[in-house]
Amino acid sequence: MTTLEEDLEDAAAAPQQVGVVHPGLRRARAWLSRAVEPGTVDLWRFVADVGPVEAVRRLRAGSAPPGIRSLVGARAEGDATLADLRRAERCGARLLVPEDDEWPAYRLHALTVAVAEEPVHRRDQTDRTRALVPPLALWVRGAARLDELAERSVAVVGARASSAYGEHVAGELGHQLGERGWTVVSGGAFGIDGAAHRGALAAGAPTVAVLSCGVDRPYPAGNGALFHRIAEDGLLVSEWPPGCAPLRHRFLVRNRLIAGLTRGTVVVEAAARSGAQATAHRAQKLGRPVMVVPGPVTSALSVGCHELLRDEKVGAVLVTTAAQVVEAVGRIGEDLAPPLERPDSPRDGLSDVAVRVLDACPVRMGVSPERLARSAGCDVLDVLRVLPALELAGLVEWTGRGWRLAPPPKPPGAAP
Amino acid sequence: MTTLEEDLEDAAAAPQQVGVVHPGLRRARAWLSRAVEPGTVDLWRFVADVGPVEAVRRLRAGSAPPGIRSLVGARAEGDATLADLRRAERCGARLLVPEDDEWPAYRLHALTVAVAEEPVHRRDQTDRTRALVPPLALWVRGAARLDELAERSVAVVGARASSAYGEHVAGELGHQLGERGWTVVSGGAFGIDGAAHRGALAAGAPTVAVLSCGVDRPYPAGNGALFHRIAEDGLLVSEWPPGCAPLRHRFLVRNRLIAGLTRGTVVVEAAARSGAQATAHRAQKLGRPVMVVPGPVTSALSVGCHELLRDEKVGAVLVTTAAQVVEAVGRIGEDLAPPLERPDSPRDGLSDVAVRVLDACPVRMGVSPERLARSAGCDVLDVLRVLPALELAGLVEWTGRGWRLAPPPKPPGAAP
Numbered sequence: 001m002t003t004l005e006e007d008l009e010d011a012a013a014a015p016q017q018v019g020v021v022h023p024g025l026r027r028a029r030a031w032l033s034r035a036v037e038p039g040t041v042d043l044w045r046f047v048a049d050v051g052p053v054e055a056v057r058r059l060r061a062g063s064a065p066p067g068i069r070s071l072v073g074a075r076a077e078g079d080a081t082l083a084d085l086r087r088a089e090r091c092g093a094r095l096l097v098p099e100d101d102e103w104p105a106y107r108l109h110a111l112t113v114a115v116a117e118e119p120v121h122r123r124d125q126t127d128r129t130r131a132l133v134p135p136l137a138l139w140v141r142g143a144a145r146l147d148e149l150a151e152r153s154v155a156v157v158g159a160r161a162s163s164a165y166g167e168h169v170a171g172e173l174g175h176q177l178g179e180r181g182w183t184v185v186s187g188g189a190f191g192i193d194g195a196a197h198r199g200a201l202a203a204g205a206p207t208v209a210v211l212s213c214g215v216d217r218p219y220p221a222g223n224g225a226l227f228h229r230i231a232e233d234g235l236l237v238s239e240w241p242p243g244c245a246p247l248r249h250r251f252l253v254r255n256r257l258i259a260g261l262t263r264g265t266v267v268v269e270a271a272a273r274s275g276a277q278a279t280a281h282r283a284q285k286l287g288r289p290v291m292v293v294p295g296p297v298t299s300a301l302s303v304g305c306h307e308l309l310r311d312e313k314v315g316a317v318l319v320t321t322a323a324q325v326v327e328a329v330g331r332i333g334e335d336l337a338p339p340l341e342r343p344d345s346p347r348d349g350l351s352d353v354a355v356r357v358l359d360a361c362p363v364r365m366g367v368s369p370e371r372l373a374r375s376a377g378c379d380v381l382d383v384l385r386v387l388p389a390l391e392l393a394g395l396v397e398w399t400g401r402g403w404r405l406a407p408p409p410k411p412p413g414a415a416p
Numbered sequence: 417m418t419t420l421e422e423d424l425e426d427a428a429a430a431p432q433q434v435g436v437v438h439p440g441l442r443r444a445r446a447w448l449s450r451a452v453e454p455g456t457v458d459l460w461r462f463v464a465d466v467g468p469v470e471a472v473r474r475l476r477a478g479s480a481p482p483g484i485r486s487l488v489g490a491r492a493e494g495d496a497t498l499a500d501l502r503r504a505e506r507c508g509a510r511l512l513v514p515e516d517d518e519w520p521a522y523r524l525h526a527l528t529v530a531v532a533e534e535p536v537h538r539r540d541q542t543d544r545t546r547a548l549v550p551p552l553a554l555w556v557r558g559a560a561r562l563d564e565l566a567e568r569s570v571a572v573v574g575a576r577a578s579s580a581y582g583e584h585v586a587g588e589l590g591h592q593l594g595e596r597g598w599t600v601v602s603g604g605a606f607g608i609d610g611a612a613h614r615g616a617l618a619a620g621a622p623t624v625a626v627l628s629c630g631v632d633r634p635y636p637a638g639n640g641a642l643f644h645r646i647a648e649d650g651l652l653v654s655e656w657p658p659g660c661a662p663l664r665h666r667f668l669v670r671n672r673l674i675a676g677l678t679r680g681t682v683v684v685e686a687a688a689r690s691g692a693q694a695t696a697h698r699a700q701k702l703g704r705p706v707m708v709v710p711g712p713v714t715s716a717l718s719v720g721c722h723e724l725l726r727d728e729k730v731g732a733v734l735v736t737t738a739a740q741v742v743e744a745v746g747r748i749g750e751d752l753a754p755p756l757e758r759p760d761s762p763r764d765g766l767s768d769v770a771v772r773v774l775d776a777c778p779v780r781m782g783v784s785p786e787r788l789a790r791s792a793g794c795d796v797l798d799v800l801r802v803l804p805a806l807e808l809a810g811l812v813e814w815t816g817r818g819w820r821l822a823p824p825p826k827p828p829g830a831a832p
Binding site: 035036037070071072073074075078127128129165168169247248249250273293294295296297298302303306309310317318319320321324345352355356359360370373374376377378379380382 | 451452453486487488489490491494543544545581584585663664665666689709710711712713714718719722725726733734735736737740761768771772774775776786789790792793794795796798
């Protein structure tokens, strides 16, 4: 068993090979994923500047700048990398690093752009729970490739304490997005998240749960069977190493990844001050479409949804169907939502005079064209001009003594 | 009893007096209101050009242009003006004409602007059910002044076959708008219209029902008691003379008045192809705010609402409360909706390190600052710096042996 320091030295000395990730480099990122809370602008910059291997060596040796050292603090001393990697392997997980081919670089590019815009001084930077910082590494559990699943993916997020309405809609959306070949990404929580994942799985489609705890002990435990199925058909993804607990602040930090990995975010139910709203704001800042499913205004679980729809800065789009979601995130020209079906009426396309004559016709007793003209407010000649068309359309009929409305058509299959 | 022709001659010869409407002029407009279906661009222009008295004289004498004569057709022969005016008087109604002080000229000005934009040739003009044409006269039943009620008014419209949800929301909106001193204008129909009227009346506020039939026999008969109360506290308004039936095409023609008389239109529930959507489109064309109450996406009765909200051309605003409605139609700076109340959390305003230390604190057994530093990923000095603030906020406590989370505060009034 080589020590972390030996592995790092090896990695530093080895020539870089395209498509091959040195074990020491992967171990360096594994170490960082435990030592550093994700979403820390300065630490991400430090790693980007000196490289992950050198970053870990300096942090271990105490030669990193003081501002960086304080971000790691007491965690600098420990090294659980081999245990973490072994633990991951045991549950069918792996550590994905930006140097891997499978890294969803294209999707996550928006985070790299966003972090570049953060100010130099820490006191001016965005709070860590809201800062848009790329992940240093991702623990991934499941057989699918993350880059492929993320390429055509939509986030569906919402309340944990959701209503039957919200779960129904989330399940339908998940199912229909899955059927259309879109990956549903969510947070694996109770309520909307779970319903969206389940809908996708029911359609036989892979789905991705982005967690704020270790992929070996996904939280909440009550979703255990669901996580098992997701790991089989899709992916469990986390920035935190195996065994990590889902601490409260981590949920907010995690939300930027749900927004960042997907082409757009759909909020199904969200209370007034909710994580789903936070995810929607991350998506908006990343330039991704924010879509919102409305609900009854009497429901506290839709207050956050309606706030998003009223907020002009967010520019959220109201969606009611998966087709409308796909239209919002799909490629222009493809994936257009079909117009909603409307009931057709034989009155459509009638002239103003024809409509007035039609409305003047009685239901029972037939009346003369002269009487119709008087009721409709037009010339008798006008009445005589429009009556044939109304009769052809099956709207009026001649009783032998006058004109009246035709009875409505019988439904197909009715007795004659 | 003077004949119509004598009265017209008198009116034509009489000098115009400000604030005084000659009986012959009112009789001319009464005649027009029965002879002409409202919303007819060319007839409105003819009356505007030659004046109502001369317009009626020429139509009666057969000397009006043929295109105008054909719009009146067989109705030119009849004269029910005295009977209509008497019938109105019997039910407490009157004929309001543009020459009256009470005419809501300021509100209806947008219709005058809109009709001026209609093309010259009839074949190019907007269909009569959609044309924005000012009314030639209004039959008004009730003691209130229409101009005063219309000045601070909002239309609340929606489906007839509404759901309990829609009726609840419409009733609440009507009530709260009434309480705030706004007049609710609607169509007097079953469902949303009726609920909105009833809500306003329950708040002791006047409300206006704009009908597509005579004000002496308001339709539907099932709303008879409601119409009676509206006539007592508010107004029943119609372009059609007493006794007229609510023919189908008249509903659409009427809708422009609901939009035109008000500062904005709120749609509560609307199916995919509905009169409420039509009213919203009229309001938008008149430059008045269109407001829409969303509903469950599973409800066919909210499909039209969500279509309006998705239609960028309409530019509809999602509203969930009367305060938001008033904000949209009220004067800038006044009538701002208060921000929705949000639950406050003692975590608000905590620094990143403080949140991490807080999340690292166990529920039961107290732990040392060193252990907290390791869990939170920061220096022990940082932990010692933030602990006093967390303790002051009542979030953590010292057990004598270590730090743990403080129990949540007891609700007021709970046993000690």
